[in-house]
Amino acid sequence: MDGPAIGRVLVSNAEGFAPGDYVVHVLGWRDHAVLDAAGAQKVDPNLAPLTAYLGVLGVPGLTAYIGLERFAKIKEGDTVFVSGAAGAIGTQVGQIARPKGAGRVIGSAGSDEKVKLLIEEYGYDAAFNYKNGPVAEQLAKAAPDGIDVFFDNVGGEHLEAAIGALRLHARIVLCGMVSQYNDEKVVGPRNLWNLSVTRSDILAFMFSEELDLQPDFVREVGGWLAEGKLRYRETVREGLDGTLDAFLALMRGENVGKMIVKL
Numbered sequence: 001m002d003g004p005a006i007g008r009v010l011v012s013n014a015e016g017f018a019p020g021d022y023v024v025h026v027l028g029w030r031d032h033a034v035l036d037a038a039g040a041q042k043v044d045p046n047l048a049p050l051t052a053y054l055g056v057l058g059v060p061g062l063t064a065y066i067g068l069e070r071f072a073k074i075k076e077g078d079t080v081f082v083s084g085a086a087g088a089i090g091t092q093v094g095q096i097a098r099p100k101g102a103g104r105v106i107g108s109a110g111s112d113e114k115v116k117l118l119i120e121e122y123g124y125d126a127a128f129n130y131k132n133g134p135v136a137e138q139l140a141k142a143a144p145d146g147i148d149v150f151f152d153n154v155g156g157e158h159l160e161a162a163i164g165a166l167r168l169h170a171r172i173v174l175c176g177m178v179s180q181y182n183d184e185k186v187v188g189p190r191n192l193w194n195l196s197v198t199r200s201d202i203l204a205f206m207f208s209e210e211l212d213l214q215p216d217f218v219r220e221v222g223g224w225l226a227e228g229k230l231r232y233r234e235t236v237r238e239g240l241d242g243t244l245d246a247f248l249a250l251m252r253g254e255n256v257g258k259m260i261v262k263l
């Protein structure tokens with residue numbers, strides 16, 4: 001299985017890479033890898049903890065940044081709703097949305113503990129546990145005047161509820177659909193017409209096609225991180241043998257922030 005990993009260079013024939021250097025690569029679930037220098041990006045362990053390059057300074061942080069910066073087109077005072085808000089991406093979306101102009105930020109997650117964290121640690125104004133009742137009802141309570149932006153990591157019931165809560169000229173950013181990856185009986189949103197009624201957009205993206213934003217991301221988000229303005233957590237599992245279980249645990253909601261497997 002591939003996926004982002006941090007490695008330490010043992011042997012190098014490539015200019016610019018020496019034994020002992022740390023690199024990010026995408027060869028994933030393994031303890032040793034042989035790769036071209038083009039597939040490795042050097043990281044500085046003195047600037048941030050190594051695992052940060054897999055989470056807050058890695059793909060999840062970048063994905064949160066791209067979704068907000070390029071697709072959400074946040075306007076001053078917008079109400080932003082985030083699903084999967086306690087995951088690696090969602091925890092960053094809430095925090096980045098605020099300096100980008102969001103007025104009110106609302107999140108949903110799958111446990112009361114996570115809901116508490118969203119409000120106390122990640123700066124969400126309101127949050128709810130989607131397992132405690134219908135998403136549409138809970139969202140209506142948290143955002144009685146509707147939402148301007150929906151950053152969706154989950155799909156399914158969340159997407160339908162958000163479409164039903166859109167204000168005029170709202171934007172839905174489709175980042176992921178974790179509720180549907182294992183579900184063969186998915187039914188699409190039944191209220192798409194509300195996009196016309198509210199003249200709203202649904203925009204889907206894949207971070208790998210938007211890498212031109214990486215320098216801005218490193219400058220802006222790296223700066224906030226260095227200033228201590230950005231909070232992040234990791235869920236750490238030990239050992240290569242535990243990788244499969246760590247992966248399945250994502251589907252069970254056992255992580256807060258980025259799931260890391262440490263070798």
Ligand SMILES: NC(=O)c1ccc[n+]([C@@H]2O[C@H](COP(=O)([O-])OP(=O)(O)OC[C@H]3O[C@@H](n4cnc5c(N)ncnc54)[C@H](OP(=O)(O)O)[C@@H]3O)[C@@H](O)[C@H]2O)c1
Pocket residue numbers: 059060063084085086087088089090108109110111114153154174175176177178179180205206207208250251252253254255256257258259
């Ligand atoms: N577009 C892109 O470029 C891009 C890049 C990377 C990732 N993604 C996608 O973005 C999404 C978020 O990624 P991430 O790394 O932040 O996630 P993550 O840290 O892997 O978190 C996954 C979370 O999803 C929640 N979840 C699992 N099953 C669910 C269900 N049936 N309904 C609602 N929530 C459920 C769980 O939290 P709860 O306890 O809250 O249920 C779990 O902790 C994923 O769908 C991923 O595939 C997109």
